[in-house]
Amino acid sequence: MSSTAGLVIPCKAAVAWEAGKPLVMEQVEVAPPQAMEVRIKVKYTSLCHTDVYFWECKGQTPLFPRIFGHEAAGIVESIGEGVTDLKPGDHVLPIFTGECKECRHCKSEESNMCDLLRINTDRGVMLNDGKSRFSIKGKPINHFLGTSTFSEYTVIHVGCLAKINPAAPLDKVCVVSCGISTGLGATLNVAKPKKGSIVAVFGLGAVGLAACEGARIAGASRIIGVDLNPNRFEAAKKFGVTDFVNPKDHQKPVQEVIAEMTDGGVDRAVECTGNINAMISAFECVHDGWGVAVLVGVPHQDAIFMSKPINFLNERTLKGTFFGNYKPRTDIPNVVEMYMKKELELEKFLTHRVKFSEINKAFDLMLKGEGLRCIITMED
Numbered sequence: 028m029s030s031t032a033g034l035v036i037p038c039k040a041a042v043a044w045e046a047g048k049p050l051v052m053e054q055v056e057v058a059p060p061q062a063m064e065v066r067i068k069v070k071y072t073s074l075c076h077t078d079v080y081f082w083e084c085k086g087q088t089p090l091f092p093r094i095f096g097h098e099a100a101g102i103v104e105s106i107g108e109g110v111t112d113l114k115p116g117d118h119v120l121p122i123f124t125g126e127c128k129e130c131r132h133c134k135s136e137e138s139n140m141c142d143l144l145r146i147n148t149d150r151g152v153m154l155n156d157g158k159s160r161f162s163i164k165g166k167p168i169n170h171f172l173g174t175s176t177f178s179e180y181t182v183i184h185v186g187c188l189a190k191i192n193p194a195a196p197l198d199k200v201c202v203v204s205c206g207i208s209t210g211l212g213a214t215l216n217v218a219k220p221k222k223g224s225i226v227a228v229f230g231l232g233a234v235g236l237a238a239c240e241g242a243r244i245a246g247a248s249r250i251i252g253v254d255l256n257p258n259r260f261e262a263a264k265k266f267g268v269t270d271f272v273n274p275k276d277h278q279k280p281v282q283e284v285i286a287e288m289t290d291g292g293v294d295r296a297v298e299c300t301g302n303i304n305a306m307i308s309a310f311e312c313v314h315d316g317w318g319v320a321v322l323v324g325v326p327h328q329d330a331i332f333m334s335k336p337i338n339f340l341n342e343r344t345l346k347g348t349f350f351g352n353y354k355p356r357t358d359i360p361n362v363v364e365m366y367m368k369k370e371l372e373l374e375k376f377l378t379h380r381v382k383f384s385e386i387n388k389a390f391d392l393m394l395k396g397e398g399l400r401c402i403i404t405m406e407d
Contacts, residue, residue: 029115032105033059036066040161040178041386042168044092046084049387050177055094055168057180058160060107064153065185066160067119071201072099072176072403074389076232077123081148081171082390090151093169094161096176097123098400100191100201110185118193120204120363122355123172125186139354144186146172154184177386179405189359192367199373200363202233202400207376208362209323210237210299212351215245218295218321222246227285227293228268229309230300231259233376233399234323236266238297243267244370251293253281253305256396265375274308282312289314296320303330310334315341322347376400382407 036057041050060066078095081087103117113119125144132138143154151169152159160182161168161175175181191200210233218241220226226242228235231254242250243266252260252268260271270288274281285308286292292314298306301324310320311334320343339345353359365371378398381388389401 029104032115035059036104036180038179039383040094040168041096041383042092042094042163043082046089046091047082050095050390052384053163055178056162057178057182058162060105060110060160060182061153061155062108063110063185064107064155064160064182065110065113065119065188066104066106066180066182067101067121067188068104068180069099069101069176069178069405071198071405072096073202073400074098074393074403075205076393077205078171079390079393088149090149090169093151093171094175094178094181095171096178097121097172097174098202098205099174099176100197100204101176101181104180106185113185113188113190118191118195118197119188120191120200120359121174121176121181121183122187122189122204122359123174124350124355125173125184126354126356127186128356133354139352139358140349141186144173144184148172153182179383187355189355191360191363195363195367198402198404199377200366201402202373202376203359203362203366206233206400207237207373208353208359209351210234210297211241211362211371212353213297213299213321213323213348214238214241214295216352217346217348218297218319220245220247220295223248224294225249225251225289227251227253227296227309227312229253229296229298229305230324231256231263231268232299235297235299236263236376236399238299238323239263239266239268240371240375242295242297249289251285251288253285253308280308280311282308285312291315292318294318298322298324300324301326303327303332306332307334310343310345311338313343315343317342319344319346377402380404
């Protein structure tokens with residue numbers, strides 16, 4: 028066991044004290060892991076739009092002070108009681124959802140929506156005792172998504188950690204822990220395009236480009252990128268995108284434009300924007316008889332999906348997905364292996380790098396819409 032096992036570890040963390048205000052670098056105390064928990068040393072983390080969304084707190088339940096961060100890679104420092112499949116020194120990816128391996132969802136081959144560890148954006152404490160493992164001078168600091176990786180050390184439920192190949196470069200594979208896997212799995216695990224298929228992807232942010240990467244890996248003959256920002260097309264070519272459609276350039280619905288381009292519709296469509304109109308367009312642009320549309324983006328909770336029943340009766344299929352249908356502990360190590368075998372290209376997603384002390388620069392980049400993923404190096 029490490030020399031710090033069982034002890035409180037003081038370390039640096041970027042704390043959000045108020046919604047929308049710059050993070051503040053603080054000295055926090057990180058308590059030892061309890062039963063079924065693991066304390067890890069975070070080596071690299073990156074900024075995902077979900078962090079920004081809850082940091083801005085526009086419409087969500089405010090929960091501050093809080094330590095954000097959920098895309099990361101680290102090394103196990105110590106383990107709590109009952110943890111048997113991880114040990115100090117193991118390389119791991121924290122995941123915002125989990126796999127307890129005991130519930131009906133975890134035992135099902137078709138689901139990854141664990142009853143115990145499914146994403147909970149409103150919980151700021153650990154499941155074991157309902158308390159935080161972070162504090163500043165005795166004042167508890169809230170967790171985020173059970174991960175809180177904007178801290179040099181963090182405590183995570185063992186079911187939310189994927190043990191990975193120790194040879195994998197942590198500054199690259201850290202992005203596998205959220206957005207890249209979500210988009211990649213939406214295509215490979217849910218849409219399942221056959222070789223030679225035509226695939227449309229709505230939204231060319233990091234998740235959408237990961238969906239394009241999945242289509243490229245699957246051997247799609249054409250990948251049609253749909254986005255309102257024409258500046259995204261050039262970068263999208265690196266991910267296999269062959270055609271670009273900007274809905275603003277056309278007088279008719281984009282699904283009609285795509286149907287005309289593809290002799291009746293695409294074989295598969297993946298929607299990665301969360302915009303309800305884009306969701307409807309994605310479904311209605313797939314070919315009758317065999318077309319499959321997959322919804323990835325999260326819409327407003329009151330949004331209503333409307334399409335004529337005949338679209339279903341004409342044998343179009345509509346599916347949804349959560350985290351690309353990947354089980355965190357079982358499947359994510361295999362995604363890392365795809366990268367190690369040079370099947371999955373991660374470097375294309377990594378556009379910026381900053382020191383941990385400059386983490387607010389990563390927020391600025393995302394708010395300006397610059398780049399895809401900014402890697403934050405924890406050791407300045």
